Amino acid sequence: MARILITSALPYINGIKHLGNLVGSQLPADLYARYMRARGHEVMFICATDEHGTPAELAAAKTGEDVADYCARMHGVQAALADGFRLSFDHYGRSSSQRNHTLTQHLAGKLAENGLIEEVTEKQVYSRADGRFLPDRYIEGTCPNCGYEKARGDQCENCTKQLDPTDLIDPRSAISGSTDLEVRETKHLYLRQSALKDEIDAWIDSQKDWPVLTTSIAKKWLHDGDGLKDRGITRDLNWGIPVKRGGDDWPGMEGKVFYVWFDAPIEYIAATAEWADANGRPDADWQRWWRTDKGAGDVRYVQFMGKDNVPFHTLSFPATLMGSREPWKLVDYIKSFNYLNYDGGQFSTSQGRGVFMDQALDILPADYWRWWLLSHAPESSDSEFTWENFQAGVNKDLADVLGNFVSRVTKFCRSKFAEEVPAGGTMGPAEEALMSELAGRVAAYEAHMEAIDIRKAASELRAIWVAGNEYLQAAAPWAAFKTDPDRAAASIRLSLNLIRLYAVLSRPFIPDAAAAMLAGMQTGDDAWPGDMATALDTLKPGHAFTVPDMLFRKITDEEREGWHADFAGERG
RNA sequence: GGGCCUGUAGCUCAAUUGGUUAGAGCAGAGCGCUCAUAACGCUUUGGUUGGGGGUUCGAGUCCCUCCGGGCCUACCA
Numbered sequence: 001m002a003r004i005l006i007t008s009a010l011p012y013i014n015g016i017k018h019l020g021n022l023v024g025s026q027l028p029a030d031l032y033a034r035y036m037r038a039r040g041h042e043v044m045f046i047c048a049t050d051e052h053g054t055p056a057e058l059a060a061a062k063t064g065e066d067v068a069d070y071c072a073r074m075h076g077v078q079a080a081l082a083d084g085f086r087l088s089f090d091h092y093g094r095s096s097s098q099r100n101h102t103l104t105q106h107l108a109g110k111l112a113e114n115g116l117i118e119e120v121t122e123k124q125v126y127s128r129a130d131g132r133f134l135p136d137r138y139i140e141g142t143c144p145n146c147g148y149e150k151a152r153g154d155q156c157e158n159c160t161k162q163l164d165p166t167d168l169i170d171p172r173s174a175i176s177g178s179t180d181l182e183v184r185e186t187k188h189l190y191l192r193q194s195a196l197k198d199e200i201d202a203w204i205d206s207q208k209d210w211p212v213l214t215t216s217i218a219k220k221w222l223h224d225g226d227g228l229k230d231r232g233i234t235r236d237l238n239w240g241i242p243v244k245r246g247g248d249d250w251p252g253m254e255g256k257v258f259y260v261w262f263d264a265p266i267e268y269i270a271a272t273a274e275w276a277d278a279n280g281r282p283d284a285d286w287q288r289w290w291r292t293d294k295g296a297g298d299v300r301y302v303q304f305m306g307k308d309n310v311p312f313h314t315l316s317f318p319a320t321l322m323g324s325r326e327p328w329k330l331v332d333y334i335k336s337f338n339y340l341n342y343d344g345g346q347f348s349t350s351q352g353r354g355v356f357m358d359q360a361l362d363i364l365p366a367d368y369w370r371w372w373l374l375s376h377a378p379e380s381s382d383s384e385f386t387w388e389n390f391q392a393g394v395n396k397d398l399a400d401v402l403g404n405f406v407s408r409v410t411k412f413c414r415s416k417f418a419e420e421v422p423a424g425g426t427m428g429p430a431e432e433a434l435m436s437e438l439a440g441r442v443a444a445y446e447a448h449m450e451a452i453d454i455r456k457a458a459s460e461l462r463a464i465w466v467a468g469n470e471y472l473q474a475a476a477p478w479a480a481f482k483t484d485p486d487r488a489a490a491s492i493r494l495s496l497n498l499i500r501l502y503a504v505l506s507r508p509f510i511p512d513a514a515a516a517m518l519a520g521m522q523t524g525d526d527a528w529p530g531d532m533a534t535a536l537d538t539l540k541p542g543h544a545f546t547v548p549d550m551l552f553r554k555i556t557d558e559e560r561e562g563w564h565a566d567f568a569g570e571r572g
Numbered sequence: 573g574g575g576c577c578u579g580u581a582g583c584u585c586a587a588u589u590g591g592u593u594a595g596a597g598c599a600g601a602g603c604g605c606u607c608a609u610a611a612c613g614c615u616u617u618g619g620u621u622g623g624g625g626g627u628u629c630g631a632g633u634c635c636c637u638c639c640g641g642g643c644c645u646a647c648c649a
Contacts, residue, residue, distance in 0.1 A: 135647045408608030473613040
């Protein structure tokens with residue numbers, strides 16, 4: 001039995017996430033966690049909301065809430081949606097937790113002790129009307145290059161020229177529109193990533209079989225220009241983790257907080273500590289996942305994230321942990337994803353374009369989304385959601401191939417025999433051939449799941465479902481029943497066992513349907529199959545079952561057209 | 573501007589890292605079956621692998637070039 005630590009990129013607190021966010025980290029992480037648990041491994045699956053930063057403050061201001069209250073409320077909303085999608089986190093934490101405050105301050109202190117923190121005085125734009133410093137992109141003005149009037153302080157979206165906020169003509173606050181701006185001096189802490197460059201470079205080089213997407217992004221940052229740059233890890237904000245050096249005040253840093261991207265990945269560790277706290281466990285129980293000197297030496301740590309998060313997970317976070325010179329567990333494998341587009345364009349949170357997690361669950365149960373999204377995960381390139389593809393995939397794979405298989409087998413048995421596993425007959429060549437095929441396909445399925453090749457795993461699982469229909473067609477128990485009822489009984493007995501097998505194999509993808517299948521078969525035996533003949537002889541003659549309700553309904557053309565229109569823009 | 577990824581059948585994707593005749597699923601066509609959610613099974617039509625050039629006994633794969641799509645570019649997170 002292995003020990004596997006799994007983290008999903010932290011969803012930002014600022015509003016409900018769309019399906020592209022979901023399929024880029026949380027959903028594949030859940031698939032992997034569920035699979036590994038099913039294989040009997042010890043799994044710790046961690047996620048949390050990422051709650052600090054300017055956007056959270058602005059979102060709270062918009063609703064008139066205190067930012068802490070806003071985050072608490074939105075954490076509840078996101079946790080409920082995660083639950084709705086059956087994301088099986090062992091703990092869903094919050095980056096604003098006390099645990100994260102303490103650990104973040106601790107690590108910053110260690111980095112300072114090791115000479116890896118530098119204090120830098122710099123000039124930043126301050127808005128008197130807003131009473132705050134403004135990040136570059138929250139300053140708008142006219143582009144000196146092309147005259148575009150809504151250029152941002154970091155870059156002009158119109159002519160793509162990179163800008164400094166002071167370049168802008170008639171600069172104003174993007175928050176309030178105020179032009180009462182001034183440049184003020186402010187002091188910040190920088191993490192000296194440059195000092196750790198060779199160490200990180202060697203570490204990246206030592207990683208085998210990481211997705212190209214992961215390593216190419218890391219290498220780019222390591223070697224581009226002057227190489228890995230130092231990074232500011234503090235901000236002039238009210239909402240965040242106060243800058244402290246361990247438990248001590250940090251002279252000159254009063255009123256400042258750590259940058260969200262410094263504290264967010266640390267929350268992976270802190271959330272595991274939150275898990276221990278929530279379950280009344282001692283520190284040793286979370287430390288054995290994260291401290292190689294306290295039992296984490298045999299842990300395999302896998303991270304899931306969208307490609308935009310890769311630099312922070314390959315460079316900044318490892319630099320933080322390495323630079324602490326404490327024995328923290330580093331990631332072993334980073335699974336990164338491209339983007340899911342929506343119907344010819346991008347999902348857009350700001351424009352309300354596409355399907356959001358709450359809306360998705362209002363329309364259809366989680367399994368429908370889980371199956372389609374995972375079987376189309378953007379692994380090798382960006383992929384696209386269209387209602388036509390979604391309808392076709394769900395109807396064919398789930399309703400016709402899997403759902404209908406369960407339906408035809410259970411209903412035939414009920415009408416010709418009884419609502420129990422029939423006795424009589426023996427396994428013949430057709431059954432042997434099926435088991436042989438399944439043994440091969442299950443092995444391939446397992447290999448794809450181990451390698452986190454999600455689309456390939458989905459495609460193999462689907463082929464496993466299809467094999468049941470092929471077998472039924474060849475065995476034709478409805479015909480055999482008329483001349484040789486024992487033969488039909490043997491076929492149906494095997495087919496009922498196939499339903500149980502399918503439930504076990506499919507559960508990582510479609511947990512609710514799998515549970516319904518097991519419930520229908522009235523069995524709690526969810527053992528992962530070893531020998532196929534044994535696995536398909538689990539439900540014995542006389543074992544009672546019930547015909548499950550329709551597992552998956554079909555999406556009609558009318559629904560598809562309606563949704564296509566409903567989700568074209570501006571969510572209502 | 574620079575870097576990276578990507579382009580394969582109408583659609584979504586494969587192709588053991590240069591090796592027989594480029595494969596699946598969906599959609600389309602034909603046949604079969606009648607247990608089942610008008611479901612299932614079998615057969616089958618679709619490809620100058622974005623265009624052009626090159627290396628090689630051999631190129632979807634390597635090189636050059638052009639065209640299209642996307643991402644990143646360090647103060648949004």
